[in-house]
Amino acid sequence: MKVRRKKNIAWYPLMAGLALVLSGPYTIVASPATDSPTGDDSKGKKIFARHCAGCHGSQGKGDGYLLLGPDPANLTRPATKKKSDATLLSSIHEGKPNMPSWKNRLSAEESRAVLAYVRTLEK
Numbered sequence: 446m447k448v449r450r451k452k453n454i455a456w457y458p459l460m461a462g463l464a465l466v467l468s469g470p471y472t473i474v475a476s477p478a479t480d481s482p483t484g485d486d487s488k489g490k491k492i493f494a495r496h497c498a499g500c501h502g503s504q505g506k507g508d509g510y511l512l513l514g515p516d517p518a519n520l521t522r523p524a525t526k527k528k529s530d531a532t533l534l535s536s537i538h539e540g541k542p543n544m545p546s547w548k549n550r551l552s553a554e555e556s557r558a559v560l561a562y563v564r565t566l567e568k
């Protein structure tokens with residue numbers, strides 16, 4: 446009994462260390478999605494004009510360059526408005542049919558900025 450109890454106590458510092466090691470990388474991986482979703486929309490406006498307006502139109506209404514379907518989404522429509530930041534950020538990151546992926550061209554911060562700008566278009 447006595448011996449076993451000692452062994453259990455000896456585990457505590459080890460487990461605390463393990464918990465620290467495990468929590469470290471998770472925080473880093475989770476942060477792009479979970480930290481403040483509010484990007485800098487004035488910065489986003491420039492990114493949008495340069496990279497997105499050609500397809501989505503300067504007002505985001507989906508009236509830019511039209512390919513043979515699917516047409517660029519009207520980013521001011523209720524269907525887009527209802528989607529969460531995380532969903533829209535992943536569409537921007539991964540791309541859509543007829544829309545390129547932006548994850549290698551826009552940083553996490555730039556993606557949030559452009560999304561913040563897209564949110565201002567909806568008002």
Ligand code: HEC
Nearest residue numbers: 496497500515516517518524525533536541542543544559
């Ligand atoms: C080559 C044309 C093109 C460019 C450039 C482009 N998009 Fe798109 N985008 C599309 C198309 C087409 C769709 C809709 C695809 C579909 O309906 O499946 C779309 C869909 C989206 C959606 C999903 C909307 C929803 O309701 O789910 C978001 C968000 C979006 N674009 C944002 C952006 C942003 C931000 C940029 C600039 C960084 C950008 N797009 C650049 C063509 C483009």
